[in-house]
Amino acid sequence: MNKWVLLSGLCAAGALTAGMTMGGGSARDLAGVAFADKIAPIVYEKCTPCHRPGQVAPFSLMNYEDAKRRSGTIARVVEKRFMPPWKAVSGYGSFKHENRLTDEQVALFKAWHEAGAPRGEPSTEPKPPVFSTEWALGQPDLIVSADKEFKLGAEGEDVYRNFVIKTDYKESKWIRAIDVAPGNRKIVHHVIAFLDSGGRALNLEKSTKDGQPGYSTSGGGVGFLPDGALGGWAPGLQPFETPKGTAFELKPGTTIVLQVHYHKSGKEETDKTKLAIYLAKEKVEKEMRLAWIANPFFRLKAGNASQSVNMAYTVQADVTAYGAMPHMHLLGKSMKAWVELPDGKEVPLVAIDQWDFNWQLTYEFAKPLKIPAGSTVRATAVYDNSANNPNNPNKPPKDVRWGEQTTDEMALLIVSFTRDTN
Ligand code: HEC
Known part of the structure; x- marks a missing residue:
């Protein structure tokens, strides 16, 4: 329990310092922010891959008009970190293909909206990206x-x-x-x-x-x-x-x-x-393998807004890990996963503090992680089984256990790994 508090304390401190540096240096950059110079490059890189015709997102963000029409909603959802959908807490583990806005980019969207979403000079505006319909990794076998x-x-x-x-x-x-x-x-x-x-x-x-x-x-x-x-x-x-x-x-x-x-x-x-x-x-x-680290022995009490379930697995051989995918259902609130090395030192894997059942992502580590035999992979999942959880499928709430149905729950962390020796 103490460790949990300590770790989340550290993250909060990180966010605070980042926020402070930002506030000082960039007030000048934020004045006069326009679509053409500052906003379009972010939108085209981070949003358009999903926000274009025929893709999952419910509307397009392909040009100035698209973005201007929704500048207020955009400022709100990027500030809440609802978009782009990347749930890993910043600063806890580091990942490939990290699809996350920097604090500065979030501030740019806000300043742009507050300035009335100006276009700036259209001739300097980047062109919207063209997406190939080909497979990202080339022709499959x-x-x-x-x-x-x-x-x-x-x-x-x-x-x-x-x-x-x-x-x-x-x-x-x-x-x-x-x-x-x-x-x-x-x-x-x-x-x-x-x-x-x-x-x-x-x-x-x-x-x-x-x-x-x-x-x-x-x-x-x-x-x-x-x-x-x-x-x-x-x-x-x-x-x-x-x-x-x-x-x-x-x-x-x-x-x-x-x-x-x-x-x-x-x-x-x-x-x-x-x-x-x-x-x-x-x-x-x-051989690349997947380890399913789970705890199926829990009962989430009806009405409890913050119940934790711990998972732990002690590694028997030296392994190298490549990525992690947390998995819960609708009552999930947060999950944090880390490795406890034989000497007691902790190495972060991934933390999610706003679990969203709709975004079941695999977080690929920036660098492969060596995990020596005798280490323990640990994760703590937290659930909200109260009536205040808008995703609670049971109205009124009832006790929930492990199961396959969306209305049941899971406490599961899937880690991809190889064995260092056979
Ligand atoms: C991985 C795909 C993906 C990416 C990348 C993405 N979006 Fe979305 N966006 C979605 C989906 C899907 C929805 C609908 C979500 C839902 O209804 O739960 C959505 C919804 C939204 C909404 C509406 C939210 C609401 O409450 O009505 C806004 C605004 C938005 N996205 C803005 C952005 C912006 C700005 C970016 C880039 C910074 C972005 N999105 C990146 C997939 C994506």
């Missing part, structure tokens, strides 16, 4: 998908559909990256590729009689404990590429379960999402 389109209704709850992709490879395939091309970006919220070597997904699909490909589950699980995963995809995220000499193993006879989380659009829609697979080019020395 394999592209797989369900064999038919999936039809999604117009209205109602989100749907988790699991598309079962049989493979018939005679020997293991070594996978260095996956990428996803959503068939219909209006409805595809995020995608996770799970692995099943037990034929369980095939059975679930067989017993589904709605005439559609795949089978549905009601909460982000696949209906059983999968044998592993190849990773996930969310809009606006760079695909994770395993470092040289490492790869995920796809064993013969393994089925890929491509889980697509759909948001309904108000109209009937169809989708056929494609999974791209990139095979390792060099000899694979180390």
Whole structure:
């Protein structure tokens, strides 16, 4: 408990100093801020990848008029750190592809709005970015998908559909990256590729009689404990590429379960999402694995606005870790994960202080992290099971335990790693 307080205290102090430096130096820079010189470059880099036609975001931010029309809302959501959707607390761990605004950029949006959102000199304005429709990592080695389109209704709850992709490879395939091309970006919220070597997904699909490909589950699980995963995809995220000499193993006879989380659009829609697979080019020395560090033994008391659940796993061999993905459901409030080294020293992994179920991101470490045998990976998840939590699915609140449904909870941290010796 003391450690928790100490760590969050440190973060707050960091934020404070950053804020102070800013206030002194940049009042002059903020005067006369205009779209053309200061705002457009940020919007085009940090917002337009999602805020453009056919993408997840509900409106475009492609030019001056788009941004001016919403300057007030933009200033508000960037200040609250609701946008861009990057949930890792700044200063706790450091990450690749970090999609976060600096305090200075947030201040620029605010000053711009308060100045009446001026355009500035259009001739100096950067051009909106052009996005290629190609795969970010080039031509994939394999592209797989369900064999038919999936039809999604117009209205109602989100749907988790699991598309079962049989493979018939005679020997293991070594996978260095996956990428996803959503068939219909209006409805595809995020995608996770799970692995099943037990034929369980095939059975679930067989017993589904709605005439559609795949089978549905009601909460982000696949209906059983999968044998592993190849990773996930969310809009606006760079695909994770395993470092040289490492790869995920796809064993013969393994089925890929491509889980697509759909948001309904108000109209009937169809989708056929494609999974791209990139095979390792060099000899694979180390298998990339995923460790599922979980604590399924909890009961979140109805009405409790701040209940903690601790997870811990002691590492038995020297390993190298590459990234971490915290996972909770709707009652989740925050999670903090770190490694306690054998000498007691703590190394931060990732902290999220405003958990948002809609943004299940994997945070890839800026540098691979060596974790010696005898270290303990620890995480603390905090939940709000009170009536004041607007996401609480139970009205009135009731006791909640571990489970697959969105209305159940999870306390889970997934860490990608390799073993240093075999
Ligand atoms: C990874 C994709 C992504 C990126 C990057 C992104 N957005 Fe969004 N944005 C969304 C989605 C999806 C929504 C709808 C969210 C929802 O309804 O929960 C949204 C909603 C918004 C809203 C409406 C919020 C409200 O309360 O009505 C604003 C304003 C906004 N974004 C501004 C921005 C700005 C400014 C940036 C860049 C600094 C940005 N977004 C970057 C995906 C993104």
